[in-house]
Amino acid sequence: MKTTPSSCKADSLLTKEQMTDRIITAKVQKQLTWTAIAEQIGVDEVWLTSACLGMNSMKPELAEKLCTVLELPNEVQVALAMFPYKQWAFDVPQDPLIYRLYEVVGVYGETLKEIIHEKFGDGIMSAIDFSMTVGKEENPAGDRVIITMNGKFLPYKSW
Template sequence: MTTRAELTEKIVAHKTYHGKKWVDVAAAVGQSKEWTTAALLGQLSLSKEQIAAASGALDLEFSEEEIALLMTPPYRGSLPTAVPTDPLIYRFYEITNVFGSTIKALIEEEFGDGIMSAIDFTMDIERSKDPKGDRVKVTLDGKFLPYKMY
């Protein structure tokens, strides 16, 4: 029996070994590179059609069991520890620790008491050229959900 974590490792190893790019897999799947990457890393479920497209783009055959795993809504959360140890992921943790209360205050001032959805949500990751060194631009775009009174 293959676990979802083992399947993720298989996909990433195959993709890396064969020099495939997430953006190319996403184009075949018909979704954004951010969504497709999250799905193939085990954080979202895919349809049979999306799995077939990803299989073709990756040149990787999936067993029936693996297809079922890819179609199953996952237990979300991809970090192995409460505080991330990977330096790149830790920067986002650090941003939240330092600027989280600022982000919260500014969202509440603009929208009121509520949250930004991570379900009705899009993300975009881009490279911006800069003479002092390329920049990483991350855009998080979530629907505002006000807290209800009852």
């Protein structure tokens, strides 16, 4: 059962999907970018977008700021503060951009694993103690996408 933070009150609870629909509708109506919204509330654009898409929870004060910027009701603020149930489809997505990211992991995943293990030892990169940025490099041959992932290394323990 999903719970509402005790400090938040609402007449009805939205699902994360309903919350996301309302946020995106308001964003489009106000003609705002994720970058512009993130700057207004003082957070990173990648983290903000992830929270608005339902994959992270937001502290109540940030949820309140977001709802003020987008002129959204309290029920959206409550949904933003709820802890997410992180799940996604295991089928390969059909969206070309997301599919290409799956392709990158498919082609380079084992290479990354080998190099990370050589440099750090046996362990994983955290997706909890983690940040990510998306940049743009202008290039005469075609603009380039720069994705930087920064995760804490977590060694496997022996016992």
